[in-house]
Amino acid sequence: MRLAIHHLTRIEGHAHLVVDADRGEVTACRLEIVESPRFFEAILVGRHHRDVAPLVSRICGVCSNSHTLVSLAATEAALGVAVSEQTRDLRRLLACGEILQSHLLHLFFMAAPDYLDLDSIFPLDRRRRDLLTRALRMKKVGNDLCRVVGGRPVHPVTPRVGGFSAVPEPADLHGLRRRLVAMLPDLEAAVDLVGGFDFPRLDRPAECLSLGGDDGYPLMGDRIVSSAGPETPVGAYREVIEEYLVDHATAKFARTPRGAYRVGPLARTTNAFGALTPMAARVADALGLGPGATNPYQTVVARLVETVHWVEEAILLIDRLLIRGVVAEPPVEASGPGRAVAAIEAPRGLLIHEYAYDDQGRVVAADCVIPTAQNLASVEADLRASVPGFLDLPRPELARRLEMLVRAYDPCVSCSTHLLSVSFEDGGGAG
């Protein structure tokens, strides 16, 4: 039997799913990544540090803020630029906004149709207008957080090396705070909705990687935490993460010394369950998600739990910014040489950027480890583990469940193939 689904729908980017089975045995199982590579590294080499963040933002529309923020952090570390407490808070708030819009887009536009027996969310504009109205209202809050802090939701304008070129007005922050508080009934409705989803069963424990070293739930940090191994400083990420090529993908796969691993919402709730806000922990409890979750379909639940968490955190961040007062900060002069690594928890998981700059502050070498690429090996392992249990199902139902499994990771194929990667041995990094 061969099952081939071309151009999987309701994911970001282009991938084919191919499963071969012979008398109940899975003989091949591949997620073929067919997105064209865009070779960002060649575009970056020679570019001034000022232009790096605006360029790498274009790797991915849905996580453009994460790419921007981690790129700035790596550049600042490489060039020895310190940032203020205010900049750190504004950047966390921007990251919050992106996680909210990305998670809510996935929950309602990509995942929910599977569990409501629909092809898309669009038919709900008549049948369940209440639900769609709530979804759009929540998603808009996430986007408006990005708009107020970053200038626009996709490809931010204001973040720059050393801080921000424009800072939010207090009135706009007040307005956002009110709307975040007003989101709670909409979140409750979302919890009711997801509580009714009938998740297929799959029990596959996997190593989970997330960031640590921050003061709370993983977002920014300087250590890579593993559920199965020792902690590693982000600067030494190559000791724990090995990227490798497979023939059927334009994206690179990744493994730890122990094999395939997960990053993203389920990895984060696994590694940092105790750091969730009380309300997020209650939601997790109500939806049956614990620190030992092994069913990748439940990543959808983890996404909602994180949404609740970051709504609460965003309120606290705005309070802190308002109490201290937000002031415009002058631009910072910086030059190279230097070289550094930084990491962030993007909506889909651990995202690492590394740059080397010459003495003119121009890029000599760059590397970028993308969450979706790190998850690809794990997605394939999940597919292999699940197919035998689904083989008795009618073909359309089998296909549907496998698509839902891929979709649960919210893969961002645009991101994973538009990788930047220069061999540092060949590139001869400065600093």
Place this chain on the structure above:
Amino acid sequence: MKLRAGFFDFTGCEGCQLTVLNLEDAFFDLAGLIDVVEFREVLTGGGGPLDVAFVEGSICGPHEEARLKDVRRRSRLLVALGACADTTGVNALARFRDPEDLNGRVYGPGAPPRGGGRPKPVSAVVPVDARVPGCPVDGGEFLQVLQALAVGRAPNLPGHAVCVECKLAELPCVFDRGEVCLGPIVRAGCGARCPEGGDRCRGCRGLVDNPRSTPYYRILEDHGLTEDDVLAEFRLFNLGEGKVR
């Protein structure tokens, strides 16, 4: 009659499709204007005839060209959505590099090529009826283009430069900060969002029709800048023909 609409993504970041999905306030109005029958990112199914196809991303290689031609055959109207589709966007930068060198740098020296090919704008492969410029597109401008098409009118893009919007907003001139700005020659319609955010115009919306280059050269001279400074900036989002004029 509602328009049967499809959204198609090629080589790009999907940020323009996302900007359309981010039109939360206009969502129900949009649902009254078009029937979205094909949109791989958020919809399963499709394949029939269309009134309007929105195409995002640059076109790389024969597979993408074939897929685009199929979309063109099925659709009465075809719109280039965003810089990658319209002017090749940031993908254009790869055209100034050697393809083998690119492949080697990413996948290792001597690695077999993994597809891709030289990125092209949509209009290099099929006729385009309308375009929405920008990286990403402006949601409001997308709606204007769609409304024009719905009533059978050719959409109008602003014919003036970003500089005009910047002056109307009374923003300080970016050149006075000692930076190169493409505002004098780039098409308006974004509300000078980047200068407003403290950045400079990086030219993501492409050249205004018939840009007046003589005054621009004078601005460059006044600020001790050269044509090369401008071209380096211009090529960030545009497949430049070499000269600004």
